[in-house]
């Protein structure tokens with residue numbers, strides 16, 4: 001696998017694993033995500049008479065009326081309106097950045113903004129993992145998993161800036177990740193499809209151990225038990 005493949009493919013898979021692990025161990029967050037998805041589906045797609053199958057009448061791109069079942073994937077607009085899910089993914093990447101560190105090679109002698117002299121030939125390692133867990137940047141509760149920290153008081157929008165070097169999971173500046181928005185689309189799409197249909201439960205005997213390498217994967221992978229969700233009960 002070349003580096004760009006590793007960047008685009010493994011990074012999304014890695015963050016999705018950490019996301020599911022964090023969410024299945026936090027029933028409050030899980031409920032808020034499922035509530036958010038079901039609220040949007042109820043609003044956009046309605047509910048038929050007997051409640052067994054939820055359908056939506058939508059305008060197809062060619063202008064004809066089509067029946068879209070609740071089982072259909074979420075649309076781009078629906079995914080974009082999942083604010084709490086977005087905040088949960090940001091919080092996941094803060095605590096478990098897919099790339100735990102970024103390395104830069106110094107080509108000529110330089111002095112950093114804080115006065116540190118860096119001679120040519122040195123490596124500068126920026127630990128994104130540490131930045132995400134630094135009290136002076138994120139506050140006393142920096143080790144807690146709290147998607148709410150990203151949201152406005154009424155939880156209707158992301159309030160904290162996603163960019164800036166305090167959250168550098170996608171890096172910043174001229175070498176910022178070109179796949180950032182695609183990644184959120186992929187992760188939100190997969191997360192909503194899975195969480196809407198299944199409740200994920202930890203496998204008691206399995207241990208989740210970080211394996212920091214180029215990406216921050218899980219040493220033994222993520223083992224889960226899946227339970228079907230009763231869609232009719234939540235929609």
Ligand code: HEM
Pocket residue numbers: 004007008009011012015093097098099102103168169170171174175176177178179180182183
């Ligand atoms: C959660 C998902 C992702 C994360 C956390 C992530 C993170 C990053 C980071 C930190 C960098 C900068 C690396 C450095 O400066 O050394 C980067 C660069 C890059 N990423 Fe992503 N990435 C993700 C998904 C993707 C996807 C889906 C694609 C492709 C569709 C992609 C393509 C790239 C490319 C091509 C670069 C190099 C940009 C350059 O050097 O100019 N990434 N990514």
